[in-house]
Amino acid sequence: MNTRDTQRSGCPINLTLEMLGDRWSLIVIRDVMFGNRRHYRELLNLSDEGIASNILADRLKRLVQNGLLSKRDDPTHKQKAIYSLTEPAIQLVPLLAQMGAWGRRHTQVSRELSVRAELLEEGGERMWNAFMAELRSIHLGAPSPRRSVFAELQAAFEHAMKMRNAPTAL
Numbered sequence: 001m002n003t004r005d006t007q008r009s010g011c012p013i014n015l016t017l018e019m020l021g022d023r024w025s026l027i028v029i030r031d032v033m034f035g036n037r038r039h040y041r042e043l044l045n046l047s048d049e050g051i052a053s054n055i056l057a058d059r060l061k062r063l064v065q066n067g068l069l070s071k072r073d074d075p076t077h078k079q080k081a082i083y084s085l086t087e088p089a090i091q092l093v094p095l096l097a098q099m100g101a102w103g104r105r106h107t108q109v110s111r112e113l114s115v116r117a118e119l120l121e122e123g124g125e126r127m128w129n130a131f132m133a134e135l136r137s138i139h140l141g142a143p144s145p146r147r148s149v150f151a152e153l154q155a156a157f158e159h160a161m162k163m164r165n166a167p168t169a170l
Contacts, residue, residue: 019066020092024051024059029068029089030096033135034116034153038082039074048113063089084139093128093135097121112160116153123149 008014020026027049031037037046044056051059060083063069068089074080100117103109109117120127131149136142138150 019068022059024055025063025068026096026099027051028056028059028063029085029092032069032083032085033089033093033096034150036138036150038084039080040083041080043083068092085135087136087140090132090135090139093120093132094125097128112157112164115156115160119153119156 008018020029027047028043028051031043031047035042035046037043040056040060043060044051044053047056060069060071064071064083067086070084070086071081072084074082097117097120100114101121104114104117104121120131127149130145130147131153133142133145134147134149137144
């Protein structure tokens with residue numbers, strides 16, 4: 001039985017959805033990509049959406065099997081693994097940026113959780129390419145770029161969180 005027999009069709013949108021189409025797969029990729037969460041426990045305990053442990057284990061296994069994440073032993077702890085984005089996952093940056101932009105326009109987002117999407121939308125392809133270069137450095141061992149888009153996105157998120165928690169003047 002070849003792979004084609006297990007797919008609904010050869011349509012590229014269908015094939016992408018078969019690989020990424022469940023909500024949790026994209027959330028896991030998002031958390032590795034934007035939160036630099038590389039261990040199972042980080043992905044489980046820091047999930048805003050509250051992913052169940054069995055679902056997370058299944059999605060990590062599936063993402064590794066589909067070549068979107070790689071898994072290696074953590075040299076600091078025998079029972080831990082480190083997950084990294086692969087090149088195909090890194091190339092999802094434009095897709096995730098577009099999804100974030102669409103979500104900002106058509107759903108009721110929170111300011112603090114949409115600030116990164118706003119920056120990526122405003123930064124456009126140039127920022128996406130810089131972010132992908134940085135992700136290649138973090139996850140694939142490529143040379144470090146001068147610009148840290150990750151730091152820019154994280155600073156904007158932290159600022160938005162600080163503003164949310166700041167007392168309002170009367």
